[in-house]
Structures are given as C-alpha cells and as structure tokens.
Amino acid sequence: MRSNNFMAAVLQLAIESNDKIKNLDKTELAIRQAVEKGAELIVLQELHATQYFCQQENTECFDMAEPLDGYTYTRCAALAEELDIVIVMSQFERRAAGLYHNTAQVIDGAEGRVGIFRKMHIPDDPGFYEKFYFTPGDADGPLAGFKPVQTRFGKLGVLVCWDQWYPEAARLMALAGADMLIYPTAIGWNPDDEAAEQERQRDAWVTIQRAHAIANGVPVLVANRAGFEASPMAGESGIEFWGTSFIAGPQGEFWVLADAESEGIYCADINVQRSEQVRRVWPYFRDRRVDAYAGLTKRWLGDIES
C-alpha cells in the first residue's frame, strides 16, 4: 500500500438507455476527466452499464447479464491499464444458467481484475425487485464473503448498495483489514412520496454510511446514480435516483458531497494516515465485547425467555 495520499473520485451519472456501448462511452469520458483532475481510484455506480432494470421482474432482462470477463469488464480493464488507475466497477453477473449476481469488480492497472465482491444483502421492495435477479453472494471461505480486495491503495472493502444498511457488513470488512469502504449504489425516490419522506430517506442513507466510517475509523466512498428512469410497468412511477454521492473521512466528516440532481465527478484526497490517528483517539476495536456478540449470528432473540 502506498503510504502517501492519493485522490479518489466517485462518479455520479445518469443512465439514459440500455445501450451499453453508449453508457460505457459516457463512463469512459467521465473516467478520463477524473484522471485529468488527478484521480487514481475511481468508483462507478451500481450496474452502470444499463438502466436499473430491477423496476420489473422480466426474464428478458437476464440477457443484460455478462460473465466476469464480459463487455463491461473489458472496457473498464482496458481503461485501467491505459491510465494506470484502480477502477471499482459494477455489473450484472451471469455465473451460470439460472445463477446471477450483482457483482463489483476491482481492477488495478495492468494487473486487471484483482478481486470481486458479490452483493451479500439483496433488497426486494416495490420498484427494486432484486431478489428475482440476484443470488446473494456466497458466505464461503474464511471471510464468508466479506473479503476486501488488495490494491496499490490498500485493501478496498467493496460492498454494494443494500449492503450499506448493514453495520455488520461494514464491520466485517473492517475486521478483515479494509482500509476504506466503497459502495457502488443505485438508490432513489419514489416520485409519489412526499418531500419530507424523501428527505428522511436520503438523510438516513447518508447518515448510516457516515456511521460506518465512524464505527470503523475508515473513509467511506459512495457512488450513486442520478436522474430519472421511467418504469416499464404500466402505472408505476419510476425512480428518481437521488445522487448525493460522497466521500467521508474516518470521523464521518465529508470530504466531498454531491447534490441530488447533478451529474458529475466528485474527487477527494484520501489521507491514509488519518485512520491510524483516528483509531488511536477512538479505539473502538480495543473494546469490542467479542465474548458477548454471539447473538449477532441469530435471526431474532426477542423470543428468548430470560
């Protein structure tokens, strides 16, 4: 891991169609602009090659999936090699017939793929029918799916969207040595919800991810898509993706914060020494009650008589 600081960028783009070539062209342009600004680690949004197809349950959408070495990876890997940068990309992965995942890949320059993360927590609610498409990531291996990816910038604790609501996921990545947490995301509002409810949702989403930074003493990088995508379902309202991509430091302090609407490239210098200092002042890892945490592996404890 480099001991000096580096610049990271989170991309916040709207996706106007399911034309992967066009979408990757747009993403490539943004990546090149980010590199011009000095960024060397670039985080793309969740499922950035297409629109958010999970607004419906439609077997034809599985045609959008790709193997790990598919078109989206190939485009990103070529760019990472040419520009000598680290890219965290996201894709709809076809692992086998009838077995698909929501997968992030980490590409480190000419090394190509250095690791992947398959989304562990899969949501399902109206407009976000992800359980139809994505098998949750395997809990195999000694780290049970929560394995950070070693890169030139340290270990990246890559998680995906719905994982961001789970303190367990953030903690497991941190315990496994993640130097930062990274969330490719596609989340937005139901345009029919009232403004106060929309604001509560967005604020909660920012707050809980800042809290992962605080609880674990690591930076958090979040890339969310922007823009409106209509629903293919009659009578449905579509999703207004709420942007608000950000990078926070290990005390949860904003290093950069996007607004809800703008497309853009949001950069911040990652101070890799800061986590060391923050964890000395706030030594939460010292005091965890590992003797008392077994209940965390249970579904519910409220029915225990005690």
Next chain:
Amino acid sequence: MRSNNFMAAVLQLAIESNDKIKNLDKTELAIRQAVEKGAELIVLQELHATQYFCQQENTECFDMAEPLDGYTYTRCAALAEELDIVIVMSQFERRAAGLYHNTAQVIDGAEGRVGIFRKMHIPDDPGFYEKFYFTPGDADGPLAGFKPVQTRFGKLGVLVCWDQWYPEAARLMALAGADMLIYPTAIGWNPDDEAAEQERQRDAWVTIQRAHAIANGVPVLVANRAGFEASPMAGESGIEFWGTSFIAGPQGEFWVLADAESEGIYCADINVQRSEQVRRVWPYFRDRRVDAYAGLTKRWLGDIES
C-alpha cells in the same frame, strides 16, 4: 405495552458539585417539570448523582459508589412511584468490594426496579479513565448482557455512553426485542481541541446514534450532561460536556434536539406505531446474512490468509 403514544423526556443538566443531595434535588425538580410537560418516561444522564469523577484515577472516588438500593435509587424510585412514571437512572454501582460497575436502572412507577443494565463497553482515554473504576457488564445469560427491560412503554434497550459507538450493542438490543434504544451519557470536549475537531467529534457522536435508529428501525433517546467540569489533576483542562441530547425516530429523524450548552428538559412524543411501518418499508431484519456473520465474534480478521 401501551399501544398509544406517550411523551418521553431526556434531561440535560450540569452537575456543579459532588453533593448528591443537591444534585438529586436539582434532578428531582427537572423530573417534576418534565412531568408537568406531560412526560411519562424520563431519561437521566450518565452518573448524574455526582460530577464525572473519572477525570482522575483516585481510590477515594470509590466512596461515591452505591449498591443498587442506595441513595440515588431510593430518591428516583420514590419519585417514579409518586408521579407514576418510568425513570431510567444511572449510577456508580458497588457490587462487592473491588467490584464496581457503571449501571443504569429502570424504575417503573410503584413496581420499582424492573431491570438494570451494566455498561458493557468501557472506555479509557485521557480524562475518561473508566477502566480504572468499572468492570464491564457480564456477558452471562442467554442475551449475554444485552437484555432490554420490560416496562409499561415496551422493552427499553438501555445502553450507556461508550456503548453508543458500537453497532453491535444496538443491534443485539434490537434483536432482543427492544422497542427503543436509550443512552445515558457523559461526553464532552477537551477545551484545548480546536473548534473543527470538536465539531467533528460531536457530529460523529450524533451521527452514529442516529444510525442505530436507522439500522434497527427504533427510536433512540440520548441524555447527555452539559457544562464544564474542571479536572482535579494539575495541568489538565477539564471537560466541556457537549449536551446535544436528542430523541430521534426510527429513520434517524430528529424529534427533539438540544444545543451544546443549555440545561433543559427535552421532550418528544414517541410514536410507537411508527417502527412497525418503517420496518415494513425498510425490512433490514428480513435480509441479515446470519450465515455470514460469525466473524463478528472475532477480535480481528485481517491476518487471515484467504
């Protein structure tokens, strides 16, 4: 548990001396004022009977400890019975010679004590020498120390101060059926720190507790002391307790929020139906990967080869 709403109050008082009678008189007055406002559940600050003695390591300070049925409990229990309210109080507990805890007690009207919680995570940093005084709470029993207390207002997930930095503690209380999380607290600034660092610390503290509300879909009630307390140690700067007591709803939204300096009684109506609705919209409990969380009981996973 009552199905209707009720009003809760968090107290934010300065403690001017170690005169317990005076301090309990002041607390009693505030409790009576809270009840006049309509509050039926009242949360006191951590160790409210005295000043924050952990600024030094001094064996004489153990004289301030009391058994569970000591003076502080007796005063609070009399008041809870007279006013027919629920009080969450906090004390320095002497359990045996050489065995002391930082303990919260829950008193429900004429029933008296209905449960206790002994602080599970004990801090220790300059000015907060708690490991000298407090044995961490036992991990005994089927809930391993994280046992909510049943009251007329549902199950109270009472935790204490440093516990507030641990998502594990909040989650375990919620899994055990806590209807809300409650944090008696005594936290403040080192007056020598620069303003930006002070603000980062206070903001982080608010943020992580709001995140416990969000992750678990329950209200969070936080009572912190206010005011400056000098250090008895030569050359030390003392602690400026940062107040900022608050009550947040299950999306982390503020229902009431105090400032950093004012003493006061901060009340909010607790909407007990709201958690049910929020957990339907944000069903995090549905999707927890209990098959993949075993690592949470480990101290560190970063040295695992995988």
